[in-house]
Amino acid sequence: MFMSGYNGLGVIDMAVPREYIKALIDRLTDNQVEALRVILESMAWPTEKITPEEAAELEEARAEIRAGKGIKAEDVWRELGI
Numbered sequence: 001m002f003m004s005g006y007n008g009l010g011v012i013d014m015a016v017p018r019e020y021i022k023a024l025i026d027r028l029t030d031n032q033v034e035a036l037r038v039i040l041e042s043m044a045w046p047t048e049k050i051t052p053e054e055a056a057e058l059e060e061a062r063a064e065i066r067a068g069k070g071i072k073a074e075d076v077w078r079e080l081g082i
Helices: 018-026 030-044 052-066 073-080
Strands: none
Touching: none
16 A cells, blocks of 8 residues: 555655645654754755865865775764764
8 A cells, every 4th residue: 555645666756745745844843853954955055166176185085085094983073072
């Protein structure tokens, strides 16, 4: 049995009306709505072009990580007391 809004494969129809999305939001807790706000804002922000200098810095950082020179997140968190 499939829910309304789903196709025969159980995948949600991509043309979901805004009203359906709004109804789903109404079922969320305040914390979930805040998390959703952060996600939606990041999706709605315009994308910025990366400058050649930034691209070079990113590639340098990726090369360091591939070479095993990265810093573990746990070490950073510990240093910051997180």
